[in-house]
Amino acid sequence: MPKVTFKNGAVLDVPSGQTVAQALALAGVPVGSDLLAANVNGQPTDLSAVLTADSVIDPLHFNSVEGREVYRHSSTHLMAQAVKELFPNAQLTIGPALEDSFYYDFAFDRPFTPEDLEKIEARALEIAKRKLPISRREFSKQEAIDFFQSRGEHYKVELIKGFPDHEPISAYTQGDFVDLCRGPHLPSTGHIGAFKLLTTAGAYWRGDERNPMLQRIYGTSFPTKTELDAHMARLEEIKRRDHRKVGKELDLISVQDEIGPGLVLWHPKGAAIRLLIENFWREQHLKDGYELVYSPHVARLDLWKTSGHVDYYRENMFASMKLEGSEYQLKPMNCPYHIMIYKSHLRSYRDLPIRYGELGTVYRYERTGVLHGLLRVRGFTQDDAHLFCRPDQIETEVSRVLDFTFFILRTFGFNEFEVFLSTRPKESVGADEHWTLATSALEAALKGREIAFHLDPGGGAFYGPKIDIKIKDALGRSWQCSTIQIDFNNPERFELRYIGEDGKPHQPIMIHRALMGSIERFFGILIEHYGGAFPVWLAPVQAIVMSITDQQREFVGTVVAEMKAAGLRVEADLRNEKIGLKIREAEKAKIPFMFVVGDREVQSRSLSVRGRSGANLGTMTIAGALDLLRAEANRSTQQHSPTS
Structure with missing residues (x-):
């Protein structure tokens, strides 16, 4: 009779032949839809697994990393079953769970369309409602080859042929759908509550560009629609903050085909931020006892042979070049x-x-x-x-x-x-x-x-x-x-x-x-962390001084010159445009402060101050505005110094 120890310290003698779920029920653990699987002796295991020896059991729910992986791994099978029911000619390859999503790669004769995704998602939700039991079965290697060969799943056969000869091979069944998998999985498709397909992409079989192109479908799943909706809102925010999108909108960086993929052009505003980062880096390193050095971009290939890069890192290095009878290498390190x-x-x-x-x-x-x-x-x-x-x-x-x-x-x-x-x-x-x-x-x-x-x-x-x-x-x-x-x-x-x-x-x-x-x-x-709204010390333009009419041009020029002389990054907007448009464009450019100048400000030699979030900060003298900028610019860098 196996002795089972539970996370709460309870120890029970469990009759032989009992499953993990039955053992948990004996210990008073509710075996409901929120119980997904269990760690048995530290290994994620199906609830239907039979206990044959003394074990330590820890139930897995969606709030654990292992529980979420089981949940989303089963979601890949749910999606794959829906694809096979709708597109029987699609062949199965692999479908792992990711941190907060999942994907499955299919061998199919064309890319999946948005209309296809709608149909697949609807079918997957319908399969979930069927509450199909998910069960594990094991084959010998040859049995597994024969089984998947008979189903026309040639990619699965290729995978199986690479497995050790004498180890059992597992597959999971839900209704008529069977997939090669080591598991574990949910008890049934009904455990999957909220399910959403996200996007498609191309992917090479086994990540090798010499192999056939597969069709990848990404999705995500959660126990409830509320959790799914919150996740989808987060994805929208991630999309809004995408550094490629924000970098283009704020004119910070670009990657252009004429230059080459993976090679970055730093535009003036992006370069200004980079200079701030690098100057801070150098200053702090000198304070912390480092000596700064510079090295060339190429070296003789022999140097990289001595370092071991040629042996261990060659596939990530550019091709070497011949010069005066010697081979040279662009440095990877x-x-x-x-x-x-x-x-x-x-x-x-x-x-x-x-x-x-x-x-x-x-x-x-x-x-x-x-x-x-x-x-x-x-x-x-x-x-x-x-x-x-x-x-x-x-x-x-x-x-x-x-x-x-x-x-x-x-x-x-x-x-x-x-x-x-x-x-x-x-x-x-x-x-x-x-x-x-x-x-x-x-x-x-x-x-x-x-x-x-x-x-x-x-x-x-x-x-x-x-x-x-x-x-x-x-x-x-x-x-x-x-x-x-x-x-x-x-x-x-x-x-x-x-x-x-x-x-x-x-x-x-x-x-x-x-x-x-x-x-x-x-x-x-950094771009995505701040959504492009950098703290004042990092902002390429810390403030913009804008005139309401042409009558304020001279005063605006004086203010900008004084602020630049104080080491601040300030620009003027003297365009003959409505002040509302200027303010909206400055907010869109995520400039921290806007100093608005009209006839009244000229007369009082003051500035009307606005924040980039739209807050009206009132009227300040030029000296007051300078103090505000300096204080905000210094705030982020006033941290404790590193311990010596």
Whole structure:
């Protein structure tokens, strides 16, 4: 008789042959439509699974990550069944759950139309109302091949042929629909409450552009229509804030076919913001003990052979070029240059740590299908730094970097973080003692700063463990930006040394570190975080002074000149247009402040002040308006300095 332990601490002896659902019912857990599956000994499991041994059971609902994955994975099957009922010739391929949505790829002879999506969605909702039980069945490998071959599902057969020979293969059935899947799934289609199809796209089979093009359908699902409606409203807000749309509207950036995909043009206003970001970055790095360096955009291919990039990263590098009998390579990383700067002198233990920082532009060959505005590009500038230190300095240096990272991110308006400690992967290099030392130092630095973190077993780089920091934007989305990586591999490859206190040569530890990730991607995130309404210190135009008639031109010019002389970014609008139009256009351009000047303001040498949200802030003297701008411009950067 299996002994079952529940999350609340209860322990029950359950009769043999009982299912997970029956065990939960015996423990008094309501087995209703909100119970989706269960974690059994840490593994998500169907409620219909039979218990055969002692187990620890934790019920899964929609409010858990695992519960949502089960819910949306079953939603992909619901959509796939609807497609097969409406378009029997469509072949099934794969259909995973995503963070807040799902998709399924179909082999079909044409793209699905909006009218098709309406029909598929309606049919899926009808299947949900049928409340079809969802059941698991298992095959041997040959049985699975024969079964799916008989149904004409050739892509499923291809997948099965790649599975191990002696492991059982599972499939899930709901009515007449059967799909290859490891599960788990909901008890029935009736558990799916609100269901919505979103869009279509093309996708290559197995992500390889040499393979056939498939038709992908995206959708989402929630237990209730209220939750679905809230999610759809959020998607509309995401669409409204899309950095590609806002970047074009505010004339910040562009990506043009004549230049090439994934290559960004920074327009004057976008470049103004970039300059502010970069100047702040440089100023803070110098304050925090970094030395700034510059490196060329190309190097001999041999450098990238020594670093290992040719072996491990070749598919993401542009083709090399021949010059004067040597092969040269556009740089995909800045690391080897900083290593060579370190190596240019004999170093003592007293010299360490050495911290090199660079806003270095790199080039990576990303496939056209994954390019996405500023978020995925081929040429970008990393806010890169490499620290060279002794083994006994790792924890202190990592602690400094953590403080510095949170200071930088908070200055730009990000205050919610998720932190991950990633440990040694299966494919890795380096001695066990190095990995243990580095991982312990990273963990000690996090605990020393009382930073909550998640463990990511096996998620480290092949050359060392790392800390990754995700930021949350105004819409609650997570973005991976900052990373701190320990590296023993490159110091060994490049034979780096320092002379220790014992007079003997020793190998330094190298720490790779990025705070924003890349200027392009970080700018894209900033645009969406603020919806283009940047804080005053980052706004390319902080205020606009506008005349009501031509009679105020001279006074407007005086005000603008005085504000520019004070270091503020102010423009004049002297057009012969109605003041209402000027105000609307300034609000649309998301300029923080509007100073309106009429005859009365000229006479009193004052300004009528409006905020970009439409608020009337009253009348101020020129000095008062200057103080307002200065105070707002300084507000965002008045954060605590990073700990020394």
